[in-house]
Amino acid sequence: MSDIITMVAPVNIAVIKYWGKRNEELILPLNDSVSATLDTNVMCAKTSVCVSPNFLEDEIWLNGVKESFSNERMQNCLREIKVRATVEKSVDDVFLSWKIHVCSENNFPTAAGLASSAAGYACLVSALAKVYKIKSDVSSIARLGSGSACRSVYGGFVRWHSGVKIDGSDSIAVQIADKSHWPEMHALILVVGDTKKKISSTKGMRISTKTSDLFQYRIQNCVPKRTEDICEAILAKDFVKFGEITMKDSNQFHAICLDSYPPITYMNDISNKIIELIHKYNNFHGEIKVAYTFDAGPNACLYLLQNEVPKILPLIQHIFPSSNPDTFVTGLPTHCEMINT
Numbered sequence: 001m002s003d004i005i006t007m008v009a010p011v012n013i014a015v016i017k018y019w020g021k022r023n024e025e026l027i028l029p030l031n032d033s034v035s036a037t038l039d040t041n042v043m044c045a046k047t048s049v050c051v052s053p054n055f056l057e058d059e060i061w062l063n064g065v066k067e068s069f070s071n072e073r074m075q076n077c078l079r080e081i082k083v084r085a086t087v088e089k090s091v092d093d094v095f096l097s098w099k100i101h102v103c104s105e106n107n108f109p110t111a112a113g114l115a116s117s118a119a120g121y122a123c124l125v126s127a128l129a130k131v132y133k134i135k136s137d138v139s140s141i142a143r144l145g146s147g148s149a150c151r152s153v154y155g156g157f158v159r160w161h162s163g164v165k166i167d168g169s170d171s172i173a174v175q176i177a178d179k180s181h182w183p184e185m186h187a188l189i190l191v192v193g194d195t196k197k198k199i200s201s202t203k204g205m206r207i208s209t210k211t212s213d214l215f216q217y218r219i220q221n222c223v224p225k226r227t228e229d230i231c232e233a234i235l236a237k238d239f240v241k242f243g244e245i246t247m248k249d250s251n252q253f254h255a256i257c258l259d260s261y262p263p264i265t266y267m268n269d270i271s272n273k274i275i276e277l278i279h280k281y282n283n284f285h286g287e288i289k290v291a292y293t294f295d296a297g298p299n300a301c302l303y304l305l306q307n308e309v310p311k312i313l314p315l316i317q318h319i320f321p322s323s324n325p326d327t328f329v330t331g332l333p334t335h336c337e338m339i340n341t
């Protein structure tokens with residue numbers, strides 16, 4: 001039996017959203033996206049992997065529930081890891097033939113638009129890479145599990161290049177700047193609802209790509225410039241520019257969801273109240289102090305500088321006196337890490 005390898009992987013929240021695939025099987029996106037990776041202390045996936053000649057089947061437990069390993073995306077990740085191990089000759093053929101057991105859990109709501117699959121697949125693939133002693137970069141393998149997972153393999157700020165090649169070899173995630181570049185940058189996660197989203201991102205992307213007129217406009221006319229501009233803003237630590245682009249891109253992504261037919265709604269009334277609050281707060285201060293972004297769910301991720309956290313947090317708790325939304329404050333981390341259990 002191999003040692004049990006346990007890894008933790010962080011969530012990443014996009015500021016330029018990936019929405020739409022040019023190849024569904026290889027999970028190749030139609031547009032570049034940019035994200036910040038959040039600190040594993042607050043939100044992370046934790047995955048343990050063990051290989052043994054005594055295991056009869058590949059098996060996986062997700063948040064304590066046994067699930068089928070026949071899931072195509074998991075199979076793809078495992079297959080590619082084994083191909084890589086064969087090419088790198090990192091383990092012998094006998095070891096490669098043994099079955100694996102995987103145990104994975106998130107410390108935050110799963111499939112509620114909080115990038116749980118990104119952290120989950122980044123973690124699974126990083127843990128498998130350790131078990132099979134793979135030396136090369138595995139971000140492109142994480143992408144086969146969930147597109148956005150390729151960004152969670154790195155810390156700090158990350159850009160996923162859509163690439164143009166048919167085989168996807170140029171569709172890679174690249175770190176723009178590591179965590180130490182902008183230590184004041186923080187994220188405040190507001191958990192509005194922990195129920196699973198009604199329409200998965202895969203299905204939502206399919207509907208938007210086929211039916212939304214706004215979709216093509218966004219890809220051609222908005223994302224390329226926004227991506228360059230936000231990368232510049234990150235490198236220059238220009239929060240005002242960063243915040244404006246982040247909010248505009250989130251709004252446009254949800255506008256595309258509404259422009260899809262049938263329309264897709266991920267945000268709810270509380271999400272909209274959060275948007276209103278942030279605009280009022282920024283107006284009051286005469287400049288952008290806090291930026292919101294929403295993925296495929298009602299939960300908000302607020303990006304803000306550290307000195308702003310003690311100012312906005314009591315306000316949120318005052319306006320939403322119940323625990324809805326629940327709040328988590330986090331900084332930005334370095335990368336997936338191996339932990340001792």
Ligand code: PMV
Nearest residue numbers: 014017018146147148201295
């Ligand atoms: O990686 P997926 O298939 O879960 O899609 C992620 C889509 C968004 O979270 C809405 C945007 C993004 O870039 O993370």
